[in-house]
Amino acid sequence: MSSNGHVLASAGGTFELGGDLTINRMGFGAMRITGEGVWGEPDDIDNAKAVLRRVIELEVNFIDTADAYGPDVSENLIAEALHPYPDGVIIATKGGLTRSGPGQWHTKGTPEHLRQALDGSLRRLKLERIDLYQFHRPDPEVPFEDSIGELSRLRDEGKIRHIGLSNVTTEQLAAAQAIVPIVSVQNRYNIFDRESEDVLNACERENIGFIPWFPVGAGKLEEAKIKQIADKYNATPYQLALAWLLKRSPVMLPIPGTKSIAHLEENVAAAAIDLSDDDFNAMAEA
Numbered sequence: 001m002s003s004n005g006h007v008l009a010s011a012g013g014t015f016e017l018g019g020d021l022t023i024n025r026m027g028f029g030a031m032r033i034t035g036e037g038v039w040g041e042p043d044d045i046d047n048a049k050a051v052l053r054r055v056i057e058l059e060v061n062f063i064d065t066a067d068a069y070g071p072d073v074s075e076n077l078i079a080e081a082l083h084p085y086p087d088g089v090i091i092a093t094k095g096g097l098t099r100s101g102p103g104q105w106h107t108k109g110t111p112e113h114l115r116q117a118l119d120g121s122l123r124r125l126k127l128e129r130i131d132l133y134q135f136h137r138p139d140p141e142v143p144f145e146d147s148i149g150e151l152s153r154l155r156d157e158g159k160i161r162h163i164g165l166s167n168v169t170t171e172q173l174a175a176a177q178a179i180v181p182i183v184s185v186q187n188r189y190n191i192f193d194r195e196s197e198d199v200l201n202a203c204e205r206e207n208i209g210f211i212p213w214f215p216v217g218a219g220k221l222e223e224a225k226i227k228q229i230a231d232k233y234n235a236t237p238y239q240l241a242l243a244w245l246l247k248r249s250p251v252m253l254p255i256p257g258t259k260s261i262a263h264l265e266e267n268v269a270a271a272a273i274d275l276s277d278d279d280f281n282a283m284a285e286a
Contacts, residue, residue: 012271027062029257037102096136109139111150
């Protein structure tokens with residue numbers, strides 16, 4: 001169990017990503033270590049780096065980021081805080097979005113942009129190869145096969161170890177798999193938003209990692225039924241929402257993010273909650 005008495009991410013079990021990367025199933029999303037609106041540097045850079053170092057101490061070995069977070073800020077902070085990376089730590093990043101200001105996101109999936117984006121991520125993260133590079137979002141102005149084909153070429157060149165997708169349908173997943181092996185999908189999913197249930201089911205069938213973004217949902221977690229169940233486990237509703245995800249599927253890889261060490265420790269502690277079948281079902285119906 002412990003790092004200074006705190007639960008470690010390994011309590012949630014492991015998943016073999018791509019057959020050769022062992023991931024502790026409670027990961028960390030590094031979007032929130034940037035400034036307001038996921039734009040610019042955080043108010044307290046030293047605190048952001050301290051959070052990242054605590055991530056490693058808690059045996060979280062899967063950190064998810066993107067070139068669009070900041071932009072560039074999240075990747076730079078990860079490298080400044082953690083490079084050279086400890087053995088077994090997997091830094092996953094994404095490309096395919098550009099930014100024009102706080103809270104503003106634009107798709108850009110041209111082969112030229114993806115190649116440029118990957119090269120920038122390699123430079124900022126101080127890596128020669130990205131273990132998991134994810135296509136951030138399909139671009140309606142660019143044929144999907146063109147975007148995936150370029151990622152496949154970059155993989156052949158040795159710049160990418162494994163390819164993942166984000167914000168895709170089952171049809172897009174199948175189309176990508178016809179071009180290159182896909183080892184993960186990152187879609188929005190939580191106890192209240194299961195629109196990607198069919199994508200999760202497809203990932204389960206094919207042993208593809210499913211990385212839910214926005215994993216704890218919204219304010220509904222404070223409603224009476226879930227609060228009562230959480231009290232049974234001496235846990236917060238937010239911890240219970242993460243425990244529910246871990247129980248939902250063996251391919252589920254939650255990546256809750258935060259800029260607080262205390263909140264990080266609380267999130268990771270959810271990995272040790274052994275949710276009963278009855279309580280899992282009751283939460284699913286809440």
